[in-house]
Amino acid sequence: xxxxxxxxxxxxxxxxxxxxxxxxxxxxxxxxxxxxxxxxxxxxxxxxxxxxxxxxxxxxxxxxxxxxxxxxxxxxxxxxxxxxxxxxxxxxxxxxxxxxxxxxxxxxxxxxxxxxxxxxxxxxxxxxxxxxxxxxxxxxxxxxxxxxxxxxxxxxxxxxxxxxxxxxxxxxxxxxxxxxxxxxxxxxxxxxxxxxxxxxxxxxxxxxxxxxxxxxxxxxxxxxxxxxxxxxxxxxxxxxxxxxxxxxxxxxxxxxxxxxxxxxxxxxxxxxxxxxxxxxxxxxxxxxxxxxxxxxxxxxxxxxxxxxxxxxxxxxxxxxxxxxxxxxxxxxxxxxxxxxxxxx
Amino acid sequence: xxxxxxxxxxxxxxxxxxxxxxxxxxxxxxxxxxxxxxxxxxxxxxxxxxxxxxxxxxxxxxxxxxxxxxxxxxxxxxxxxxxxxxxxxxxxxxxxxxxxxxxxxxxxxxxxxxxxxxxxxxxxxxxxxxxxxxxxxxxxxxxxxxxxxxxxxxxxxxxxxxxxxxxxxxxxxxxxxxxxxxxxxxxxxxxxxxxxxxxxxxxxxxxxxxxxxxxxxxxxxxxxxxxxxxxxxxxxxxxxxxxxxxxxxxxxxxxxxxxxxxxxxxxxxxxxxxxxxxxxxxxxxxxxxxxxxxxxxxxxxxxxxxxxxxxxxxxxxxxxxxxxxxxxxxxxxxxxxxxxxxxx
Numbered sequence: 001x002x003x004x005x006x007x008x009x010x011x012x013x014x015x016x017x018x019x020x021x022x023x024x025x026x027x028x029x030x031x032x033x034x035x036x037x038x039x040x041x042x043x044x045x046x047x048x049x050x051x052x053x054x055x056x057x058x059x060x061x062x063x064x065x066x067x068x069x070x071x072x073x074x075x076x077x078x079x080x081x082x083x084x085x086x087x088x089x090x091x092x093x094x095x096x097x098x099x100x101x102x103x104x105x106x107x108x109x110x111x112x113x114x115x116x117x118x119x120x121x122x123x124x125x126x127x128x129x130x131x132x133x134x135x136x137x138x139x140x141x142x143x144x145x146x147x148x149x150x151x152x153x154x155x156x157x158x159x160x161x162x163x164x165x166x167x168x169x170x171x172x173x174x175x176x177x178x179x180x181x182x183x184x185x186x187x188x189x190x191x192x193x194x195x196x197x198x199x200x201x202x203x204x205x206x207x208x209x210x211x212x213x214x215x216x217x218x219x220x221x222x223x224x225x226x227x228x229x230x231x232x233x234x235x236x237x238x239x240x241x242x243x244x245x246x247x248x249x250x251x252x253x254x255x256x257x258x259x260x261x262x263x264x265x266x267x268x269x270x271x272x273x274x275x276x277x278x279x280x281x282x283x284x285x286x287x288x289x290x291x292x293x294x295x296x297x298x299x300x301x302x303x304x305x306x307x308x309x310x311x312x313x314x315x316x317x318x319x320x321x322x323x324x325x326x327x328x329x330x331x332x333x334x335x336x337x338x339x340x341x342x343x344x
Numbered sequence: 345x346x347x348x349x350x351x352x353x354x355x356x357x358x359x360x361x362x363x364x365x366x367x368x369x370x371x372x373x374x375x376x377x378x379x380x381x382x383x384x385x386x387x388x389x390x391x392x393x394x395x396x397x398x399x400x401x402x403x404x405x406x407x408x409x410x411x412x413x414x415x416x417x418x419x420x421x422x423x424x425x426x427x428x429x430x431x432x433x434x435x436x437x438x439x440x441x442x443x444x445x446x447x448x449x450x451x452x453x454x455x456x457x458x459x460x461x462x463x464x465x466x467x468x469x470x471x472x473x474x475x476x477x478x479x480x481x482x483x484x485x486x487x488x489x490x491x492x493x494x495x496x497x498x499x500x501x502x503x504x505x506x507x508x509x510x511x512x513x514x515x516x517x518x519x520x521x522x523x524x525x526x527x528x529x530x531x532x533x534x535x536x537x538x539x540x541x542x543x544x545x546x547x548x549x550x551x552x553x554x555x556x557x558x559x560x561x562x563x564x565x566x567x568x569x570x571x572x573x574x575x576x577x578x579x580x581x582x583x584x585x586x587x588x589x590x591x592x593x594x595x596x597x598x599x600x601x602x603x604x605x606x607x608x609x610x611x612x613x614x615x616x617x618x619x620x621x622x623x624x625x626x627x628x629x630x631x632x633x634x635x636x637x638x639x640x641x642x643x644x645x646x647x648x649x650x651x652x653x654x655x656x657x658x659x660x661x662x663x664x665x666x667x668x669x670x671x672x673x674x675x676x677x678x679x680x681x682x683x684x685x686x687x688x
Contacts, residue, residue, distance in 0.1 A: 021365055021671055221653040224660055309565040316568055316676070320667050323660060327365055332660070 004285040007298050007307060008314040011321045014291040017228035017242055019324075034242065037140055038078045039123060046124055048328050050141030050242045051079055058107050066101045068094050082130055091130035092118070099136040110237025111135055113176045119144065120192040122330035131192040138231060138241030143330045145190035147200040148296045149219065149250035151210070151262060153274070160276035162306060167262050168280060169208070169269040171290065177236040181290040182283055184297070185252070185262060185272070186210065196248035197221070207269055208262035210252075220251045225299050226324050226332055229292065246332035249296060251303075277306055295322055348629040351642050351651060352658040355665045358635040361572035361586055363668075378586065381484055382422045383467060390468055392672050394485030394586045395423055402451050410445045412438050426474055435474035436462070443480040454581025455479055457520045463488065464536040466674035475536040482575060482585030487674045489534040491544040492640045493563065493594040495554070495606060497618070504620035506650060511606050512624065513552070513613040515634065521580040525634040526627055528641070529596070529606060529616070530554065540592035541565070551613055552606035554596075564595045569643050570668050570676055573636065590676035593640060595647075621650055639666055 005013070018026035035056050037049035051059075056079065059070050070081045085091045103111040111133075118131035121142045137144050152166040167185045171178055188203035190196060200219065204210035229243040254260050262272040275283075284294055299322045301307040302315075309315045326332060349357070362370035379400050381393035395403075400423065403414050414425045429435045447455040455477075462475035465486045481488050496510040511529045515522055532547035534540060544563065548554035573587040598604050606616040619627075628638055643666045645651040646659075653659045670676060 019669075021669060223653050223663065226660075309567050316570075316667060319567065320664070320669060323664050325363075325365060325664060 005287055006285075006314075007301075007312060007318055010284055010289075010291070010294040010298055011227075011318055014229055014295040015227035015321050015324055016230040017244075033240070034141070035072070035077045035079045037142065038080050039129065040080060040083065041124055043124065045078075045080075046329070048121065048123075048129075048142055049244075051139065052141075052240060052242075054108075054238070055139050058102060062098065062101065067098050088128050088130055092132070095130050095132045095136075099133050099139070102136075102139075108139060108238065110138055110241070113236045117189065118192050119189065120330075122328075124329050126329060126331055126333070128192065134189060134191075135237075138235075138237070138243060141242040141244070143244045143246060143326060143328050143332060145196075145246050145248075145330070145332070146188060147190065147196050147203065147248045147250065148184045148187040148225075148293065149200050149204065149252055150296070150300050151185040151208075151252040151254055153254050153256060155256065160278055162277040164304065164306075165274045165276055166280060166300075167208075167272050168275045168283075169262070169264075169272050172268055172270050175268065178234050178290040180270075181234075182288050182293065183269070183290050184293045187247075187293065187296075190248075197250075200248070200250050204252075206266045207264070208272065209265045210260065210262060214254075214258065214260055215252070218252055218254065220253075222249050222251050222303060223323075224248050224332060225296055225322050226326050227292070227295060227322065228324060228326065244326045244328060245292065246326065246330070247292070247296060249299065251300070277301070298322060349631055350629075350658075351645075351656060351662055354628055354633075354635070354638040354642055355571075355662055358573055358639040359571035359665050359668055360574040361588075377584070378485070379416070379421045379423045381486065382424050383473065384424060384427065385468055387468065389422075389424075390673070392465065392467075392473075392486055393588075395483065396485075396584060396586075398452075398582070399483050402446060406442065406445065411442050432472050432474055436476070439474050439476045439480075443477050443483070446480075446483075452483060452581065454482055454585070457580045461533065462536050463533065464674075466672075468673050470673060470675055470677070472536065478533060478535075479581075482579075482581070482587060485586040485588070487588045487590060487670060487672050487676065489540075489590050489592075489674070489676070490532060491534065491540050491547065491592045491594065492528045492531040492569075492637065493544050493548065493596055494640070494644050495529040495552075495596040495598055497598050498600060504622055506621040508648065508650075509618045509620055510624060510644075511552075511616050512619045512627075513606070513608075513616050516612055516614050519612065522578050522634040524614075525578075525637075526632050527613075527634050527637045531591075531637065531640075534592075541594075544592070544594050548596075550610045551608070552616065553609045554604065554606060558598070558602065558604055559596070562596055562598065564597075566593050566595050566647060567667075568592050568676060569640055569666050570670050571636070571639060571666065572668060572670065588670045588672060589636065590670065590674070591636070591640060593643065595644070621645070642666060 018030050020027040034050040034052055036047045037051050038045045039048045068084045072079050082091045082094055085094055113135045115134045117134040119134045120131055121129045123129045150166055152164055154163055155165050156163045169183050171181050171183050173179050186204045186208050190199055201215045204215050224246050226246045231241040232239045362374050364371040378394040378396055380391045381395050382389045383392045412428045416423050426435045426438055429438055457479045459478045461478040463478045464475055465473045467473045494510055496508055498507055499509050500507045513527050515525050515527050517523050530548045530552050534543055545556055545559045548559050568590050570590045575585040576583045
């Protein structure tokens with residue numbers, strides 16, 4: 001019988017990149033497999049990602065006409081690239097040319113999952129440096145952004161300690177990553193210039209047939225989760241890419257007088273089930289949940305008083321790790337980057 | 345007119361020690377004023393505190409018969425001390441001798457606040473290394489532990505957005521630190537071998553005349569807050585000591601049918617007032633709260649849905665900073681250090 005996963009295992013399975021302060025030895029050892037992706041601006045150099053050695057090697061073998069100017073500093077284990085063009089648009093074109101070349105040459109398995117979706121890469125002050133094909137982000141280890149929502153109802157048929165049932169989708173068996181695993185009710189990735197709330201509304205329609213007016217009226221922003229994952233083969237492609245991720249998180253409490261039931265639409269989801277907290281805890285312990293969705297679920301249980309200091313020995317660590325500090329720049333550094341002063 | 349403090353200012357005023365990951369330059373600059381307090385055990389050396397240069401200087405001028413063996417490594421800016429005795433009891437005696445010598449010689453202003461209270465210093469696996477006079481902890485920069493509780497009632501007389509009023513004490517004008525400032529309903533420091541919950545029950549009686557049976561029935565553990573303060577002169581004594589602190593936090597919702605009113609008893613508190621959320625927000629903005637109690641209040645507002653992603657641009661940072669990772673060992677590293685497995 002497989003080991004049962006505790007909540008802290010669920011976090012460790014998602015936030016797997018060693019912390020430089022908690023585990024300096026583990027961090028130093030792990031990062032030996034990577035070069036730091038450096039961006040230079042008027043104020044100097046700063047890190048924005050991690051490139052695995054396989055990508056350093058591939059860059060070395062790629063013609064300059066494709067990759068543009070690449071400066072690799074083997075002593076300091078840093079790389080600068082995409083700097084030659086002066087505009088965001090030209091840098092986006094350069095990244096597209098390079099990743100398309102690798103895709104055509106089958107350099108990386110992960111590029112088989114090509115999506116034709118452009119995702120953002122941010123600079124020191126949250127400005128857009130360039131956009132890049134979603135499937136290629138892992139090659140550069142820059143921050144990825146997305147949205148996750150749990151829809152739930154207040155109901156108890158006497159079979160649960162909690163007055164709460166959550167809609168749990170099973171991912172389609174044909175998905176390229178984590179097929180057949182359990183997920184948050186609605187989730188998706190944030191394309192360049194996409195607003196998180198508008199994104200979750202769009203995904204809620206596409207994945208779960210949730211009406212826009214219900215979403216706008218009842219969805220509540222509840223902050224973000226942040227973590228740094230290391231991919232395994234279930235993510236599609238080679239294992240071992242670094243995914244620093246920030247997910248905007250939403251709660252949707254469906255009022256009992258509303259007859260709204262999430263229903264698959266675009267084929268991403270096989271089916272939805274309304275589950276008790278205990279049923280979800282059992283699924284999590286059995287490892288049936290996609291790792292980052294399990295972390296979002298742990299955050300949900302923390303916020304709703306289901307995981308408490310009394311029943312969870314790792315309470316503080318769970319709370320801290322689900323909101324890990326990511327040192328790279330971007331909108332995750334401040335919840336509403338456009339606002340500069342507190343309303344208080 | 346004085347600047348009004350935003351929530352993030354309240355956190356910055358308490359958690360003032362620069363973060364090595366967020367602000368490596370600031371951290372390096374700040375720690376130039378300190379030597380790292382190193383403990384050696386069978387597994388090797390590890391840090392447990394920070395000694396300011398004034399303490400290094402005082403150690404240098406203290407006879408060996410008083411201080412025991414002290415090894416200062418000026419190249420690596422580290423100190424080992426209290427290692428000579430083999431037992432916790434003997435190390436506690438050595439620390440008492442050293443700090444009493446400095447107190448008698450008026451070496452440090454902070455020792456004028458001598459309390460005759462022994463506080464713990466922990467080793468790598470949470471074992472007690474020694475105990476030390478409370479007022480002397482800042483000289484060594486080891487982790488300090490305490491308990492804070494907010495008592496509140498569910499009531500709204502139509503003058504607040506929130507169905508919640510909180511009991512706010514004003515500290516006595518004669519207190520050695522932060523006299524006259526506002527505080528959490530009940531708070532106190534944890535002596536060696538003291539259980540946090542038993543400590544808050546004792547303090548609730550001594551400071552606020554709250555009956556033990558009410559405390560045991562209605563007090564809820566809600567986790568810890570952790571931060572690293574840098575003292576100013578309001579803390580008593582010289583400014584610039586590092587206080588890494590962990591406070592166990594409790595909520596006491598007083599049922600409306602209970603006629604329980606916090607009342608001063610031991611002279612620590614001048615008076616208690618029942619305040620609306622808006623009144624407390626105004627007091628916080630005016631800088632009337634003791635800094636670490638202000639941080640506990642921000643954590644309270646986060647947990648009770650008063651500070652939200654919609655009304656607070658620094659929502660994620662507040663949440664993270666109120667639960668800062670402290671790299672030194674001790675029971676703050678796990679909420680219930682005695683438990684090794686999750687109940688799930």
